[in-house]
Amino acid sequence: MRARHQVRALYLRNLGATWFLAFRSLRRQVLGLYGSRGLSPIREQLELRARYEPRPLRRWTRWPTLLWLGASDRALVRLCRIGEASGLLLALGIAPRLSALCTWASYLSFVTVGAPFLSYQWDALILEAGLQSAVLAPGTLRLGHARTEPTQASIWALRWLAARLHFESGIVKLQSGDRTWRKLEAMRYHHATQPLPTPLGWYANQLPRRAHQLSTAGVLGVELVPPVMALMPRPLRQIAFTVLVTLQLSIGISGNYGFFNLLSAQLCLPLLDDDDLRALTPWRRRSRPRRRLAPAPLSREVAEAAVLAPFFVSSADSLLARFWPHRRPALLRRVEATLRQFHAVNPYGLFAVMTTSRPEIVIEGSNDGRTWREFELPYKPVRLNRRPPFAGTHMPRLDWQLWFAALGMIDDWFLVLMQRLLEGTPEVYALFGHNPFPAGPPRYVRALLYDYRMTTFAERRATGRWWTRDRVGILVRPTALPAGREAPSPP
Known part of the structure; x- marks a missing residue:
């Protein structure tokens, strides 16, 4: 049997780093999204659910979250820090199984009550991967103290997850009946209409139609064939690893998807064994001697x-x-x-139906009802001459959710957002990249709907703009706080 303990170690360390980045990103936004003055206060949600289900044990099993112990603003930040610390411990190889379980429980606590801002497929994916990785992780104090190889079951479980993630993403595109995928036109629209494109997404949008057709066919082929190869003998798994990691890299440099692409790429690591890893990292081969571990005992193979x-x-x-x-x-x-209750098994499949236009919500404020200033989020296109930003592994939740809202998925949180802007709530203002009202919150706010499209090379040379837009209409008419309510000034 081929050795895989180095692959296990690299995978678990990378997963720990991804957990750390995910919690760090969430901590930056947690009070604006879920705090007592946020858009969807978790404490209020839990109080409502407690009235609906008075039995404490039943509440814990139905909505598994540590926030039942306390959901104050301080508790939310503290739980994020616990998740960061646990992820960092896993990345350092300290108490790997306990660290994996702690990060999983902390993240599950937010996802359970975090809709809609924590309802993305990568939030479910990191929970499914994290729980299975707790089985893969050795129960030792240090990752390097493991004395046996990982079990076949734990390795194949992660291979199955990597294969299923990519295969389901491909098959839903065919089963949806969407004409853009059927006619190989989807990538012609994708770069301009995806939630948060990067500068490379703008350049990719300039490619000729034939290139978009070829890339559409390539996406379908890559998401359908290599996942099957991932479950086959070693030479085919090596090819699948290379192709799938390349796919995730290309997605990650053309659009802002938070930690999704990093997580999806590292899920492919179990497709390799230690010999493959040494071939990819020759400096490691020279710097340290090869270490051999005993095979996992049969009892552990059966148990896992x-x-x-x-x-x-x-x-x-x-x-x-x-x-x-x-x-x-x-x-x-x-x-x-x-299993679904604990996000231990989840369906996957992004962009089953490709959006062919880009509606955008632009929120404006005014003190007199005549002169309006735009609120600008850090990563969404608002100003036409601003280059699409690169968010790295940060997942800007409000920016993403406003993309869905523009497609018609507006919920109560959007009206709360308008109210918080009128109130000058600092935690919500912190979610925006620029405060156009530094002296105090506006008297009125409104929401306009625009149709955005990326400029061409010629248009950008002539105007300096990355985007052009046409106004569609008013989504929310000018609104103000009820008379007599004072709004504190934001910082």
């Missing part, structure tokens, strides 16, 4: 296979249902419902 079996059966049945709808046994439905 038994733990992971429900994950595999449930996810395999869900995937099979995409091709062959069938009535699932009652026991399987109960198991799947429990």
Whole structure:
């Protein structure tokens, strides 16, 4: 059996770093999104659910979150810091299994009550990967103290997750019936209409139509064929690793998807073994001698296979249902419902239907009802001459959710956002890149709907603009606070 303990170590350290980055990003936004004066206060949500379900134990199992212990602003920040610390410990290889479980429980606590800002597929993916990685991680004090190789079951569980993530992303595009995928036109629209493009996304949008057709065919091919190869013998897995990591790199440099591409790429690491890793990192081969570990004992192989079996059966049945709808046994439905409750098994599939236009919501404020100034988010296109920014692994949740809102998915949080801007709530103002009212909050706010499109090379040379836009209409008419309510000045 080929050695895989170095692959295990690299994967777990990278996962810990990703957890750290995810929690660090969330901590920057947590009070504006979920604090007592945020857009969707978690404390209010939990109080409402407690009235709906008075039995404490039932509440914990139905909505598993540590925030039942306290959801004050300080508690939210503290839980983010606990997640950061646990992720850092995992990255350093300290108490890997305990660190993985702690980060998973901390993130689950937010995702359970974090809709809609924590309802993205990568939030579910990192939870599924994290829980399975707790099985992969050795139960030693230090990662380097492990004395046996990882079990076959724990390695194959992650290979299955990597394959399923990419394959489902491809198959939903074909099953959706979307004409842009069927006619190989999807990438012609994608770079300009994706939620938060980067500068390279603007340049990719300038490619000729033939290049977009080829890249559309390439995306479908890469998401359908290499995932199958990921479950095959080693030479095919090596090819799958290279192709899938390249796909994630190309997505990550053309659009801002937070930690998604980093996480998806590192999920491909278990496709390799230690010999493959040494071939990719020759400096490691020269700097340290090869270490051999004993195979995992049969008892642990059986135990971990038994733990992971429900994950595999449930996810395999869900995937099979995409091709062959069938009535699932009652026991399987109960198991799947429990796993879904903890985000242990999730469906995947981004951009099943490609957006072909880019509606954008622009929020404006005014003190007199005549002169309006625009509120600008850090990563969304508002000013036409601003280059699309690069967010790295930061996941700007409000920027992303406003993209969905412009498509017609407006919920109560949007009206709360307008109210918080009128009130001058500092935690919400911190989510914006620029405060156009430094002396105090505006008297009125409104929301306009625009249709944005990327400029061409010629248009940008002539105007210096990266975007052009046409006004569609008024989404929210000018509104003010009720008479008599004073609004404190934001910082």
